[in-house]
Amino acid sequence: MSSCIAFIGGGNMASAIIGGLRRAGYPAEDLLVVEPFEAQRERLAADFGLRPMATADAALSRARAVVWAVKPQLFQEAAAPVAPHVGGALQLSVMAGLRADSIARATGAARVVRGMPNTPALIGQGITGLHASTAVTADDRALVEQLLQATGRTLWVDAEGDLDTVTALSGSGPAYFFFLVEHMVAAARTLGLDEAKARELALATCGGAAALALQSGESPTALREKVTSKGGTTHAAITSLQADGVGDAIERAVKAAHRRAGELGDEFGRG
């Protein structure tokens, strides 16, 4: 069986997966990429030794799996020239919101896996939520896990709808974290600490706290309570966050991302 993998779109997410595959020794000649943006093609050539194509052609028929990594808004336009060559291959989409039946319809393929990675994939510390349509085989699942291995962990969900929740939680999640760090650093700066020191302290704190939560297995609530001394500084900060409705605001934000995933599926899934 061919070991060739085709990527449609060679941007950030495709590069994270390709980087992982190349680091694991996957041969460059078995990685095809369709990428219309010349500067990005040059980057893929320089970073990974690939020879990306500007437009889809019959070489794509070599692909055992096709990874869809274009913006959802561009999917239909990108799919039209690719579809004639890839109907027999497994389709792995990392596009937010687009549903498996839309991908199957646009590509003529029956076997579709939807995945939702996140940017820590770039350093092998991502987590990708996955959902398989009914025609997907055990070999297909194994191939997907092999492709994503170097990007971090994988987690399968049974209901396709849960992928939109995964998108809102772990797909977009790194941005929520960076937003929090931006504001922690900004506050420290206004209190007189310089930017570099504030950033180092904030990032080491967040990294350490995440590692502690992972290793201890304790709930976030229990861990927060351990930091919060009675009548102390943390209590003052958490009380301020609660008074400002920040907890509710975070829940509303995650739900807004979830809603947007559904809208993207509705808007851009139609051919």
Ligand SMILES: NC(=O)C1=CN([C@@H]2O[C@H](COP(=O)(O)OP(=O)(O)OC[C@H]3O[C@@H](n4cnc5c(N)ncnc54)[C@H](OP(=O)(O)O)[C@@H]3O)[C@@H](O)[C@H]2O)C=CC1
């Ligand atoms: N960034 C993230 O954190 C995550 C993103 N995703 C999903 O990954 C997908 C890609 O996102 P990301 O990598 O960030 O986006 P990028 O914009 O970095 O990558 C998309 C690439 O596709 C190219 N492209 C545009 N039109 C076509 C076409 N017709 N055929 C082939 N390639 C085309 C773009 O070129 P050009 O620049 O010229 O338009 C661009 O280089 C999205 O669907 C997103 O939902 C999923 C999880 C996390």
Ligand SMILES: O=C(O)[C@@H]1CCC=N1
């Ligand atoms: O913002 C987005 O739409 C994509 C999907 C998850 C992360 N980035």
